[in-house]
Amino acid sequence: MSVDWINSLRTAVLFSAYIAVSCVGLFLIKSAGSWKSVTFLFGFSLYAGGAVMWMVILRLLPLSFAFPIAAGSLVIGTMLTGALFLKETVGVWQSVGAAMIVAGISLIAGTR
Template identity: 40%
Template sequence: MGGLIETSYAWLLVGLAVIAEITAALALRFSNGFTKPLPAVLALAAFGSAFYLVSLALVNLPVSTVYPVWAGGGTAGVALLGILMLKERAGLWKGIGVMLIVLGIVMLNLAAGGHGA
C-alpha cells in the first residue's frame, strides 16, 4: 500500500506542477516583456516551483509519462484559460488541438497503467 500512496502523492505533485506552469505562463502574459516586476517575479517563481515539483514526482514516476502530462496539461490549460479569461480567439483548429493534447495525455496514462508504472 505504501507504493500506491507514494504514486498518488507523486501524481498530486504533477498536478500542482501543471497549475504552477499555467500560472507562470499567464504571469508572463502580464509581465509586458518583464517590465512589470510583480508578474515577472510571479512567472519566475511559478516556473521554478513547477520544475521543483516535477523533479520530486520523477523520483517515483517515469519521465516518459510525467513530462508529457506536465507539458501537455500546461499547454491545454493555458490555451483554455487564454480563451476563457483573456478572450483570445477560439477556433475549430485550436479546439481540435487542445482535444488532441488531452487525448494524448489520457493515452499515455492508459499505456502506463494509469499509475505511471
C-alpha cells in the same frame, strides 16, 4: 486503502499542482507591465517553482511516462489560461487538437 490507489492520487495531485503553478506563473509573466514589476517577479518565481516540481516528478516517475503527460497538460493548461484570462481566441482546430492531446494523455496514464 490500496497502495496503488494512493500512488495514483499522489501522481495526479503532483501533476495538477505542477500545471497550475506553471500556468499561473506564465499568466502573471505575460500580464505584467514590465519585467521589473512585482507581478512579473512573482510570476517568474511561480514558474521557477514549477520547474522544481518538474524535477520532483522526474525523480518519482519514468521520463517516458511523465513527459508526455506534463507536456500535453501544459499545452491544454496554457490554452485554457489564454482563453479564460487573456481573452485569446481558441479555434476549432485548436479544440480538436486539445481533445486529441487529452485522449493521448488518457491512454498513457491508463498504462500505469
